[in-house]
Amino acid sequence: MSILAVVGLAREARIARxxxxxxxxxxxxxxxxxxxxxxxxxxxxAVVSFGIAGALAxxxxxxxxxIAGHVVTAxxxxxxxxxxxxxxHAKLPKARTAAIAGVDMILEHxxxxxxxxxxTGGHAVDMESHIAxxxxxxxxxxxxxxxxxxxxxxxxxxxxxxxxxKPNGKPRLSAVLKSLAGDPLQIPDLIQTGNEAxxxxxxxxxxxxxVGRGLGCPYLG
Numbered sequence: 001m002s003i004l005a006v007v008g009l010a011r012e013a014r015i016a017r018x019x020x021x022x023x024x025x026x027x028x029x030x031x032x033x034x035x036x037x038x039x040x041x042x043x044x045x046a047v048v049s050f051g052i053a054g055a056l057a058x059x060x061x062x063x064x065x066x067i068a069g070h071v072v073t074a075x076x077x078x079x080x081x082x083x084x085x086x087x088x089h090a091k092l093p094k095a096r097t098a099a100i101a102g103v104d105m106i107l108e109h110x111x112x113x114x115x116x117x118x119x120t121g122g123h124a125v126d127m128e129s130h131i132a133x134x135x136x137x138x139x140x141x142x143x144x145x146x147x148x149x150x151x152x153x154x155x156x157x158x159x160x161x162x163x164x165x166k167p168n169g170k171p172r173l174s175a176v177l178k179s180l181a182g183d184p185l186q187i188p189d190l191i192q193t194g195n196e197a198x199x200x201x202x203x204x205x206x207x208x209x210x211v212g213r214g215l216g217c218p219y220l221g
């Protein structure tokens with residue numbers, strides 16, 4: 001039996017492993033993530049979308065912990081498992097309940113965030129939760145979402161942060177350096193983005209440690 005942790009980044013995957021989860025890395029590629037989930041389906045007991053996320057609602061700030069009640073897209077809505085979410089809330093009483101939107105591309109500009117907020121009603125956004133939700137529904141598995149806010153709703157991302165990841169969820173350093181060489185003025189924004197991501201990942205680790213191994217999943221017997 002295993003709990004599949006659906007992540008985008010290698011750093012998220014490391015935290016997931018320490019929490020006793022089985023990470024499935026998308027690396028920002030929806031098709032690759034869906035394929036890898038199917039390959040990992042045998043023996044799966046539950047699915048959690050796990051990692052960092054961007055804010056769509058202005059009330060959410062860097063470091064806020066989100067336990068989603070629903071995963072939404074422009075035309076889809078998936079309910080998260082109530083019992084599992086209740087366990088997460090009991091262990092993380094300061095976490096916020098919010099719908100989380102899933103998208104297939106990075107929302108680089110504030111205007112894009114506002115558009116997704118308007119069309120989906122999601123308060124936070126990532127590139128994995130909707131893939132995890134579709135997979136969980138197709139296989140009849142319970143779904144949870146534990147995410148930590150990285151960039152705020154009023155923050156656009158610098159070009160270097162938009163460079164595609166490797167399939168293992170690690171950054172393509174050469175592409176990042178090339179982007180910085182072409183536009184050095186983005187360096188302060190990239191440093192801020194890195195600091196926000198670091199803070200969110202540290203809180204993700206602490207949160208998963210507080211909940212305990214398996215993220216308190218009530219379906220492990």
